[in-house]
Amino acid sequence: MKIPNSCRDISGLLLAREDRSLSFGERLALRVHILTCRACQRFEKQTLTLRGALRAWRAHQDHDDPPDSR
Amino acid sequence: MHTPQTGIDMQELARRIDALRPTLLRLAQLQLRNPAWAEDAVSETVLAVLQGAQRFNGTSQLKTWIVGILKHKVLDQLRLHAREPTLADTGDDGEDDLDELLFKGNGHFREMPEHWADPCSELQRDQFFAVLEACLDHLPNRQGRVFLMREWLEIDSRVICQELDIAPTNLWVQLHRARLRLRECLQSNWFGAAPR
Numbered sequence: 001m002k003i004p005n006s007c008r009d010i011s012g013l014l015l016a017r018e019d020r021s022l023s024f025g026e027r028l029a030l031r032v033h034i035l036t037c038r039a040c041q042r043f044e045k046q047t048l049t050l051r052g053a054l055r056a057w058r059a060h061q062d063h064d065d066p067p068d069s070r
Numbered sequence: 071m072h073t074p075q076t077g078i079d080m081q082e083l084a085r086r087i088d089a090l091r092p093t094l095l096r097l098a099q100l101q102l103r104n105p106a107w108a109e110d111a112v113s114e115t116v117l118a119v120l121q122g123a124q125r126f127n128g129t130s131q132l133k134t135w136i137v138g139i140l141k142h143k144v145l146d147q148l149r150l151h152a153r154e155p156t157l158a159d160t161g162d163d164g165e166d167d168l169d170e171l172l173f174k175g176n177g178h179f180r181e182m183p184e185h186w187a188d189p190c191s192e193l194q195r196d197q198f199f200a201v202l203e204a205c206l207d208h209l210p211n212r213q214g215r216v217f218l219m220r221e222w223l224e225i226d227s228r229v230i231c232q233e234l235d236i237a238p239t240n241l242w243v244q245l246h247r248a249r250l251r252l253r254e255c256l257q258s259n260w261f262g263a264a265p266r
């Protein structure tokens with residue numbers, strides 16, 4: 001298997017991580033690349049921000065009663 | 071019908087359901103992307119809520135309980151229509167220009183990804199959620215359905231494959247594209263947009 005090492009590959013892993021668990025090799029490649037790549041560090045932060053935002057959105061939709069029905 | 075001590079007043083319940091209806095419909099439509107199916111899911115939810123009202127435990131939030139039922143009814147609709155061509159439609163997500171937009175031929179980012187500030191602070195949360203929903207709504211139907219199955223229904227990827235009878239690689243591709251597209255939409259319309 002080809003070792004993922006371009007920013008395209010690594011950002012792909014960062015997105016895939018939201019939906020499946022990465023293999024050991026994938027996690028290793030991710031760590032090594034991200035250590036030295038500012039762009040992928042930023043991209044990773046974006047995916048984490050989006051993860052939190054989606055969680056907040058879901059909680060808002062599923063649980064908060066709109067103020068007018070309190 | 072008698073009003074049980076631990077249950078909820080039926081008139082009050084009807085009023086609350088009425089108030090929630092637009093929200094339920096919006097969520098069902100976002101997931102199902104078909105107004106008729108969304109209507110069905112909401113009608114069945116309301117029916118189930120009225121039938122189950124005796125069992126409603128007044129200490130748990132009413133909306134939490136109702137949306138929980140809605141999620142089941144929405145999933146029923148997805149199952150019911152899983153084999154229909156409208157659900158398996160193609161052609162809306164075949165292109166890869168998102169990758170082209172983001173990366174150069176050698177796999178490097180064309181532009182440095184921007185720093186994203188937390189969008190969920192008290193002040194701007196509602197505005198952000200409106201933009202987020204617009205972006206979700208904008209996803210091609212097939213991508214939007216699987217993405218919301220993951221992020222709203224919170225279904226495991228493996229189970230989504232079973233429910234929709236699709237191969238895991240197919241699902242990964244759909245989700246990958248949905249996430250890239252959503253990221254791009256939010257970058258353009260929220261994070262990178264002019265100050266609000």
Ligand SMILES: [Zn+2]
Pocket residue numbers: 006007010033037038039040041
């Ligand atoms: Zn990189």
